Amino acid sequence: METATPxxxxxxxxxxxxxxxxxxxAAPKPGSAEKxxxxxxxxxxxxxxxxxxxADAVKYEHPTQGPVTVALFADFTExxxxxxxxxxxxGGDRTVQLLPFEYLTAxxxxxxxxxxxxxxxxPPVDSTSNIFLRIPDHDGFVASGxxxxxxxxxxxxxxxxxxxxxxxxxxxxxxxxxEWGEIDNDGxxxxxxxxxxxxxxxxxxxxx
Numbered sequence: 575m576e577t578a579t580p581x582x583x584x585x586x587x588x589x590x591x592x593x594x595x596x597x598x599x600a601a602p603k604p605g606s607a608e609k610x611x612x613x614x615x616x617x618x619x620x621x622x623x624x625x626x627x628x629a630d631a632v633k634y635e636h637p638t639q640g641p642v643t644v645a646l647f648a649d650f651t652e653x654x655x656x657x658x659x660x661x662x663x664x665g666g667d668r669t670v671q672l673l674p675f676e677y678l679t680a681x682x683x684x685x686x687x688x689x690x691x692x693x694x695x696x697p698p699v700d701s702t703s704n705i706f707l708r709i710p711d712h713d714g715f716v717a718s719g720x721x722x723x724x725x726x727x728x729x730x731x732x733x734x735x736x737x738x739x740x741x742x743x744x745x746x747x748x749x750x751x752x753e754w755g756e757i758d759n760d761g762x763x764x765x766x767x768x769x770x771x772x773x774x775x776x777x778x779x780x781x782x
Contacts, residue, residue, distance in 0.1 A: 602635040605703025605722070609633075609694065613645055618661045619669040625651045627684040630693040634705060638724050641665050644705060646692050648680035656680030658692060658709060660720070662727050671727045675718075681710055695754055701761035702774070704731075706754055717752045717765055739781035743768045 610633040615626040631645040643663040648656035658678040662671035680688055695706040705720040705728075720728040744750055755764035758773055765772040765779050772779040 602641065604635050604637040605699060607632045607634040607644075607694075607698040607705060609696070609698065610643060613643060613661075613663065613667065615647070617663065617667055617669070618645070618647060619672065620651065621647070621649065625649065627656070627680070627688050629688045630707075632694050632698045632705065634698070634722075636722055636727065637703070638722075639664070639727060642670070642727065643667070644694075644720065644728070646694065646707060648684065648688055648692070650680075653679065655682050656684070656688075660728075660730070673720075673728065673730050675709060675730070678709060678711070683710075695763070697757075700757060700763045706763055708754065711751075717754050738778075739772070740767050740770070743770070 610631050612628040612631045615621045615623045615628055618626055618628075627648045627650070629646045629648065631643055633641060633643050636642050642665070645661045645663070647659055647661060649659050650656045656679055658675045658680055660671075660673040660675075661669055662673075664670045680692065683691060691708075691710040693708055695708065698705050698707075700706065703722060707718055707720070709716060709718050716732060718730070718732040721731050723729050740750075750768045753766050755766040755771055758764050760774075762774040764774070764782075771782045773782050
């Protein structure tokens with residue numbers, strides 16, 4: 575006597591094979607970023623493993639260029655101490671932009687030692703979609719970052735200017751350090767200036 579085979583549910587062609595439809599992953603949000611594996615030094619124009627040391631990298635969803643990789647590295651081809659720079663790669667791992675820091679060196683550090691003083695913040699971006707990083711400096715860390723531009727890839731910005739609210743502090747203490755603080759309730763990084771906290775008001779950082 576033959577045994578009837580149970581019918582597959584109507585409209586579910588995968589049921590017979592025991593397959594389950596998986597949801598399609600959401601596309602990365604423009605302006606989002608996540609840490610990624612460091613690219614090899616050889617992938618940076620003008621570099622190899624003996625002349626350049628890669629410290630950190632993020633994958634960033636550029637609003638107009640799509641997915642790019644941004645890497646922090648030190649270039650020892652011109653100076654023994656190493657010049658700190660940023661390399662931007664397109665989706666095909668081709669170098670599309672190199673951004674040097676003026677007068678900023680790696681203090682002869684490479685590899686893990688370099689990564690401890692030259693790295694992207696965690697998270698790498700805040701609500702502004704800018705990329706935030708910490709860089710080595712004479713007096714500790716100064717606040718620096720990358721701002722995406724519509725006509726290319728990025729422009730480098732820093733907060734070496736004196737916010738109006740802190741002008742008296744800077745005038746009395748010219749070597750005051752500036753560094754990134756915590757994320758505030760609006761999803762933006764704060765700044766720590768001479769032990770005080772400054773918040774982003776949509777245009778500039780102001781005293782809290």
